[in-house]
Structures are given as structure tokens and as C-alpha cells.
Amino acid sequence: MPLAMCSFVCSDIFFLSFQVQSEDSVLLFVIAWTITEIIRYSFYTFSLLNHLPYIIKWARYTLFIVLYPMGVSGELLTIYAALPFVRQAGLYSISLPNKYNFSFDYYAFLILVMISYIPLFPQLYFHMLHQRRKVLSGTEEHKKFD
Amino acid sequence: GLQTPGVQAGLGCVLKALEQDSSTAGLGPGATRVTSGIEAWLGLVRHRLPSSTAAEFDHAAQPSSEQLCEGRSEVGAGGWQWASQPGRQSSRAGSGMDISLSMVAKEAHQGLDGLPMPMPHKVAKKHKKAVLFFEVEILDAKTREKLCFLDKVEPQATIAEIKNLFTRTHPQWYPARQSLRLDPKGKSLKDEDVLQKLPVGTTATLFFRDLGAQISWVTVFLTEYAGPLFIYLLFYFRVPFIYGHKYDFTSSRHTVVHLACICHSFHYIKRLLETLFVHRFSHGTMPLRNIFKVSILTLLALPTISTCPPQANSAALFQNCTYYWGFAAWMAYYINHPLYTPPTYGAQQVKLALTIFVICQLGNFSIHMALRDLRPAGSKTRKIPYPTKNPFTWLFLLVSCPNYTYEVGSWIGFAIMTQCVPVALFSLVGFTQMTIWAKGKHRSYLKEFRDYPPLRMPIIPFLL
Numbered sequence: 001m002p003l004a005m006c007s008f009v010c011s012d013i014f015f016l017s018f019q020v021q022s023e024d025s026v027l028l029f030v031i032a033w034t035i036t037e038i039i040r041y042s043f044y045t046f047s048l049l050n051h052l053p054y055i056i057k058w059a060r061y062t063l064f065i066v067l068y069p070m071g072v073s074g075e076l077l078t079i080y081a082a083l084p085f086v087r088q089a090g091l092y093s094i095s096l097p098n099k100y101n102f103s104f105d106y107y108a109f110l111i112l113v114m115i116s117y118i119p120l121f122p123q124l125y126f127h128m129l130h131q132r133r134k135v136l137s138g139t140e141e142h143k144k145f146d
Numbered sequence: 147g148l149q150t151p152g153v154q155a156g157l158g159c160v161l162k163a164l165e166q167d168s169s170t171a172g173l174g175p176g177a178t179r180v181t182s183g184i185e186a187w188l189g190l191v192r193h194r195l196p197s198s199t200a201a202e203f204d205h206a207a208q209p210s211s212e213q214l215c216e217g218r219s220e221v222g223a224g225g226w227q228w229a230s231q232p233g234r235q236s237s238r239a240g241s242g243m244d245i246s247l248s249m250v251a252k253e254a255h256q257g258l259d260g261l262p263m264p265m266p267h268k269v270a271k272k273h274k275k276a277v278l279f280f281e282v283e284i285l286d287a288k289t290r291e292k293l294c295f296l297d298k299v300e301p302q303a304t305i306a307e308i309k310n311l312f313t314r315t316h317p318q319w320y321p322a323r324q325s326l327r328l329d330p331k332g333k334s335l336k337d338e339d340v341l342q343k344l345p346v347g348t349t350a351t352l353f354f355r356d357l358g359a360q361i362s363w364v365t366v367f368l369t370e371y372a373g374p375l376f377i378y379l380l381f382y383f384r385v386p387f388i389y390g391h392k393y394d395f396t397s398s399r400h401t402v403v404h405l406a407c408i409c410h411s412f413h414y415i416k417r418l419l420e421t422l423f424v425h426r427f428s429h430g431t432m433p434l435r436n437i438f439k440v441s442i443l444t445l446l447a448l449p450t451i452s453t454c455p456p457q458a459n460s461a462a463l464f465q466n467c468t469y470y471w472g473f474a475a476w477m478a479y480y481i482n483h484p485l486y487t488p489p490t491y492g493a494q495q496v497k498l499a500l501t502i503f504v505i506c507q508l509g510n511f512s513i514h515m516a517l518r519d520l521r522p523a524g525s526k527t528r529k530i531p532y533p534t535k536n537p538f539t540w541l542f543l544l545v546s547c548p549n550y551t552y553e554v555g556s557w558i559g560f561a562i563m564t565q566c567v568p569v570a571l572f573s574l575v576g577f578t579q580m581t582i583w584a585k586g587k588h589r590s591y592l593k594e595f596r597d598y599p600p601l602r603m604p605i606i607p608f609l610l
Binding site: 096097098099100101102103 | 480481483485486487490564565566567568
């Protein structure tokens with residue numbers, strides 16, 4: 001799920017106007033997601049090798065607390081910054097009348113995406129917090145008995 | 147219809163699976179006892195009971211077969227069939243059932259090859275008091291919390307009766323929304339299962355799962371189909387606040403728009419009428435687990451016999467309504483838009499598409515009638531559907547589920563007629579879902595019938 005969101009935003013930025021690419025918010029979410037992904041893939045790699053250092057596991061399940069909201073706000077700000085350009089250029093939009101009787105308004109679509117963050121973000125965030133409690137407290141007990 | 151091949155497939159499946167189960171080594175005595183007990187019971191049901199009662203047991207067999215064989219009875223966009231027991235609801239829970247059950251109980255006891263059964267030695271007749279009373283404790287399947295304790299339960303008490311007793315202590319969980327099972331992760335027990343036939347000691351532990359608010363089938367289908375009908379007309383008549391104010395209540399100047407409205411409305415009216423008069427719904431509680439992946443009406447039905455009218459889960463209803471109504475609104479918006487562009491090839495295209503649509507609608511209806519006639523009310527035979535004198539049914543030669551084929555055809559016709567991308571997308575989504583259903587049905591046909599015509603494909607002749 002976060003992967004889907006991330007790829008959406010990344011492709012969004014790629015396709016979005018050039019004007020947006022130098023915004024600060026871009027830097028914000030790029031940093032956040034970069035760090036997250038590095039940790040996440042190290043986690044997977046080490047897990048496959050059955051040799052997972054606790055620090056990686058800890059990082060994965062703790063740093064998200066800061067990085068996740070950082071990434072999301074970066075994305076939202078970027079989309080918000082891009083909106084006027086999308087409106088102006090009519091980017092990826094098709095309007096009636098046309099022979100396929102279809103219309104798509106990218107501007108409205110982006111607004112819908114932004115609104116969808118409101119229910120989705122808390123769900124994912126609390127899910128991650130719940131996972132954290134499960135995973136890290138389990139390990140701590142192990143460590144106590146070692 | 148589904149009633150015939152699905153249930154027969156199911157029953158055959160159950161027996162085959164059980165044969166395999168009991169022949170494999172390493173099963174504990176409890177499991178073997180269960181399987182041979184159930185096997186004996188099912189075998190007897192099939193062969194010895196009067197056909198009318200047996201038909202209901204067929205439905206009883208369907209849930210387990212559904213889960214064993216991953217075949218499904220689903221609602222197709224083209225409609226579906228359930229065996230009906232019109233007017234039998236009231237008599238089902240009555241004496242006929244009890245007598246046959248005690249008959250089965252006696253014979254099952256003999257049919258078990260000497261394996262001990264948890265049954266009082268004295269086979270209780272209907273009016274004599276049982277020597278041994280059972281106790282039933284009901285635990286929540288997830289939390290294992292003790293919800294209810296019933297003492298002095300008659301051994302011949304059915305699950306339905308236990309559900310009624312449970313409702314007394316927890317009135318918010320009416321029987322239709324109760325799922326009682328022997329194992330928290332196991333299958334639901336059927337309403338007509340008898341307590342003493344279950345592999346339990348004299349204190350039975352049952353696990354309870356709440357199936358959610360239940361709604362009757364008729365409500366489900368009427369809501370799902372009446373919605374699109376009504377919504378489309380809102381757009382057709384250009385009700386205010388949809389298009390600009392200057393277009394309120396205006397009428398399109400294109401003939402094809404009027405035709406499209408007629409076709410769309412006809413389709414949903416036909417479906418409503420079929421729901422009311424053609425399709426046979428098996429009565430009973432239907433806890434639906436909505437497999438709403440492709441966001442179409444997919445219902446995994448687990449019919450169990452009870453005196454309750456057919457039920458459906460309200461969450462499933464909501465999702466399915468969202469799908470049908472949402473798509474209807476989306477399509478209707480573009481077709482009835484003031485800036486609508488008629489098809490590129492003009493009247494020719496419209497005529498051709500309309501012909502396709504009408505032929506497929508007639509075909510779809512013919513198939514529904516043929517499937518309904520395949521199994522008259524009360525009989526329990528399951529048969530392979532074959533072509534009849536009606537030319538539309540000749541598609542049975544090539545396809546297992548021609549009702550889905552015709553349904554897809556109708557929507558393709560509609561898409562060509564309106565030359566509208568949302569309609570094409572709707573057809574595509576519908577096609578995907580119906581293909582999944584058709585493949586499942588085809589698979590269960592093949593499992594059930596050795597002599598199934600090999601030429602037939604699930605939904606598209608020769609291809610799919």
C-alpha cells in the first residue's frame with residue numbers, strides 16, 4: 001500500500017509540470033521516502049539471509065513515526081503546488097464533446113486524491129503503530145530472556 | 147441453473163472428498179467418525195428419503211461442498227438460479243423434518259460399521275423423552291468468551307433450535323445472523339444438524355460467529371437493480387443540478403439517446419421481473435461473504451435450511467449497490483449529456499448494435515427460462531443443461547454458461563450503440579467477473595458429470 005502510494009506520487013512528479021520539481025516539498029518527501037525505502041529493503045534482504053540486526057528492525061518500525069507524516073505532507077504540498085499548473089495547461093484532461101463520449105479532469109482527480117489521504121493516512125499509520133507494538137515488544141521479551 | 151449442477155456437483159464433491167478422507171491413514175478416530183457419520187447420513191439422504199425433503203438436504207450439502215470444492219454459486223450479472231421450495235417454508239421445520247431426521251439417525255447408527263457414536267443407547271423416538279440431556283455452551287469464536295450456557299438440551303435438538311435458544315439470551319443476534327460451528331475456524335453447522343449426531347460429548351461446545359445484519363434476498367436484488375433503473379432515468383430526464391441549468395428537463399435531439407434509455411431500462415426491468423418470477427431462490431439463511439475484488443456483485447452463498455427467509459449481509463449489499471449504482475450514474479451522465487456525440491457510423495452502427503442487444507437479451511431470457519425448467523420445483527435431480535427447441539439455447543452446445551455470454555453480448559451491443567467509453571469499461575469489468583463465475587461453474591460441471599460434452603467452453607465458444 002505505501003508502495004502504491006509512493007509509486008503514484010513518484011510517477012506523478014515525473015509527469016507533473018517541470019515547474020513543480022524544484023519545490024521544497026519535493027525535497028521533503030524524497031528524503032522521507034528514500035530513507036524509508038533504504039531501511040525497508042535492507043530489512044527484507046537481511047530477513048532473507050536470516051541475519052537481521054536488531055537496529056534495522058528497530059529503525060524500520062520506529063523511524064516511520066517521523067518519516068511517514070513527513071512523506072505524506074511533502075506529497076500533499078507538492079500536489080497542491082502543482083494544481084494551478086494543471087488547471088492552466090489542462091494536463092491529462094479530456095473534455096466533452098468528443099467522439100468517445102468520455103471526459104477526465106486531472107485537476108478534479110488530484111483533488112480527490114488529496115482528499116483520499118484523509119481516511120487512508122490514519123489507517124495506515126495506526127496499522128504501522130500496531131505492528132510496531134507487536135514486533136518490537138516481542139523481540140524485547142526475547143532479548144530479556146537471552 | 148446453479149441449483150442443478152452446483153448442488154449436484156457439491157454433493158458429489160462432498161462424497162468424493164469424504165471417501166478420500168476416510169481412506170487416508172493417520173486420521174484420528176474422531177475425524178473418521180465424523181466423516182463416516184456424515185457420509186452415511188448424506189448417502190441415506192440421497193437415496194432413501196422422499197425427494198422433496200431430500201431436495202432441501204441437497205441445499206444443506208451445498209455449503210460444505212462449496213468450501214471443499216471452491217465451486218461457487220454466485221449471482222451472475224445475467225441472473226442465477228436457486229432451487230425454490232415455494233410454500234414449503236412453514237412445513238419445513240415441522241414434523242416432516244423431524245421424522246425424517248430420526249429415520250436417518252436410526253439408519254446412520256446402523257451404517258457406521260460398528261464405530262461408536264456419541265448417542266444414547268436407547269434410540270429416542272420422537273415423543274419419548276430422551277434419557278440423556280445434553281448441555282451446550284456457546285463461545286465466541288474470536289475471543290473464546292463464554293456467551294451462553296444451555297443445559298437440558300434434548301439430544302434431537304437441531305442447530306436451528308439451539309440458535310433460537312441463544313437468541314433468547316442475546317436478542318440482538320437473531321438466528322439468521324448466527325453462525326455456529328464446532329471449530330472456531332471450521333465450517334458453519336447447518337440448521338438441520340442434530341445435536342446428538344455431532345461429534346461432541348454430552349457437553350457440546352459451539353463457537354459463535356456473528357454474520358452481520360441480514361437482509362432478505364428479494365430486498366438485495368430489488369435494490370441493486372431498481373437503483374440503476376431509477377438513476378439512469380434521472381440523467382435521461384436531465385433533472386436539475388446534473389447538467390447546466392439551461393439544460394434542465396430538456397430532451398436530447400439524438401435518437402440513439404432515447405434508444406439507449408429504452409434499452410438500459412428494459413434490461414433492468416427484465417432483471418427485476420426475473421428476480422421476482424423466474425429465478426428460484428432457495429430459502430434459508432444466506433450469510434454472504436462478499437468477494438468484492440472486482441467490485442461486482444459476487445456472493446459466495448452458503449445456504450443453510452432454516453425457517454428464515456433468504457438473507458444477505460448488509461455490508462455486501464452496500465458494496466454491490468455502490469458498484470451497480472455508481473456505474474449506472476457514470477454511464478448515464480455521458481450518454482445523456484447535452485454535448486453527447488452520436489456514433490461515428492450513424493444509423494447503421496446504431497441499428498447493428500441494437501440488433502445485437504435485442505438478440506442477446508432474448509437469448510439471456512431464454513437461457514434463464516431453460517435453466518429454470520431444468521429442475522422443476524421439489525425435484526433433486528441435477529442435470530446437464532442441453533439445447534432445447536428454442537434456437538437461443540443452442541449456445542449450450544458450445545458454452546457452459548450461455549446466460550453470461552448473452553449478458554456480455556448485450557453490454558457490448560450497448561457500448562457500440564452509444565459509442566461511450568464508460569459503457570465499454572463497464573462491459574469489460576462485467577465480462578471479467580462473469581468469466582470467473584463461468585469458469586467456476588464449468589469446473590464444477592466437469593467434476594460432477596463424467597459425460598460432460600467436451601466441446602463446451604465456459605463462456606466464449608472455443609476461446610474462454
